[in-house]
Amino acid sequence: MAPEFVLGLALLIIGTVASAFPGRRDYLTRLIHLEIPAWGLLLVMLSYDEALALFTFGGVSALSTFIYVRVMQKREAA
Amino acid sequence: MIELLLCAGIAGYAALRVVLERNTMRKLPFLNVVSFAVAGAIVLIVPHPLAVLAAAAYFVGSTLESNAIASTWAGGGKKDE
Amino acid sequence: MPSELLEIPLAAVVCWVNFVTIDLFFGLPREGGVSGATAIAQEVEAGGGDLKGGTMMGNIVSSPDASAGTLLASCGVAVAGVPGGLFAALLVYIGNRICYDPGYAGTTGAVTATFIVYAFTLAGFSATSFIVGMVVAILTIQGLSHRHASRLLGRLWKWRT
Amino acid sequence: MNELVMAVFGAMLLIGAIGTVRSHDPFDKLISLGVLVAGVMPFLADRGYLDVLAATALIAPLSTIFILMAMRREGHGP
Structure with a gap:
């Protein structure tokens, strides 16, 4: 198994638990924690x-x- | 090979110092060391002309990020007082 | 292997002298370029350091100066010779403009470092050891002890004025 | 890339992620996120995606600056 895959899964789990x-309990804290699974998904x-997926995902994560x-x-x- | 190993070692040491340092503003020089070491490691891993462009892009981006963090920290401190 | 172990410290010393000389020549310790650099300087002084040295460290953090120029120029020389180094100098200039800086120190540092590294490669050094040398040089300034590094830079600045 | 070098950068990535979760101040979180981003970059370079690396490295500060905009609005001091 590639090390990128394992590290990406680890980041996904850490980041998801941390943002949940x-x-x-503050939206700013959750927003910063949400950046961690984004990078984990990029590593996966x-x-x-998948080069095109990497490009699209990089753009969309900043936009979101x-x-x-x-x-x-x-x-x-309001 | 020893060059790449030295770059990675310095990056890991500086990353530990970033997390262990208590003062927010004194973390930023260590983050600068991390970005120097990573920009060097990118060129050492891929010796290609495009790698210089990528390393410069990474370095400028990281510097811009520290600049924005430091400026917002300074501005926010003044507003609170 | 012993030649590499001798090359890297020598390259580190050359890079250190190059970027500290150019930063002091362009007067980086005089004042913070942006408000973030001033904030870093005040925090370094609160930790027992020197204000002028802290200002120079803050300026190194918040815009690409001669140290970044030296690193990217040696990367360029390692990959593509002298044109690569000059291309890196152009990139440093663009990066300086992005960070609201006039960009004299970074561009000058990149150009001088290009020719210094090229001269050393003619003498038989490998340019990759200059990349690691610059990383070691920035580690001694920013990474070991802020108190001692800022005092050293402050003493050099006092000696220059 | 050497296994040892890869292990060091992987450890750096995990240090950044855990530092982001554990620190309390939002500025400390953003600085630790910078360490996480720095740990991702050598893996992108190792696979040879230099164009993706350049694009990602320029997009990552943008999302940090967006979060800083929200923090300036809320008036988070030191």
């Missing part, structure tokens, strides 16, 4: 050699962070 049960995709931040600011203001 954060220390401070890397172990399957931006959308989450905007949505939460709107909800805080």
Whole structure:
């Protein structure tokens, strides 16, 4: 088994548990913890050699962070 | 081979220092050491002209990230006082 | 193997002298370029260091200066000779512009490092040992002890003015 | 890439992930996330995806800056 695959799965599990049960129940903490499984998924995709998937995922993960931040600011203001 | 091993060792040492340091702003120089070591390791792993571009992109991105973190920390501190 | 073990410390010393000289020449310890560099300097001073040396460390952190130029230029020389080094200098200039910096120190450091590393490769050194040498050099400044490194840089700055 | 070198970078990745989960201050979390990103990069270079590496390395600070925008809005001090 490729080391990228094992490390990616480890990151996915750590990040998912951390963003489901954060220390401070705060949307900012959850948002930062959500970055960890994103990188884990990138490593898992890397172990399957999918270049187009890597590109798309890199773009979408930054875009989704931006959308989450905007949505939460709107909800805080309302 | 010894060059790559030395780069990786320095990166691992600096990563440990980043996590163990208590003060937020004094973590950033260690993060800078990490990005130097990783940018060197990228070129040592793949000796290809595109690797220089990739290492420069990684280095500039990491520097921009530390710059943004430090500036926001300084601005946020002033706003609180 | 013994030649490599001798090459890397020598390359580290050459890189250290190159980037510290150029950073001091362009006056990086004088003031923080951005507010983040000033914040790092104040925290280093609070930890028992020197304010001027801390300012230089903060400037190294928050924009690519001569140390980044030396690293990327030696990478370029290792991969593609002198044109690679000059290409790396262009990349450092672009990176400096992204980080709101005039970019004189980084570009000058990259250009001088290109020719220094090229001269050493003519003398039989391998350019990859300069990459590791620069990593070791930045480790001595930023990575071992902030207190002692900032005091050393502050003493060098006082000696220069 | 050598197995020993790969083990060091894998350990660095896990150090970054655990440091992100364990630290309390949001700024400390973002700095540890930088260590995690640094640990991912050599694996991308090892597989030869230099274009993906350059794109990812420029996108990663963007998502950090988006999170910092939310933090500035909330007024998280030191």
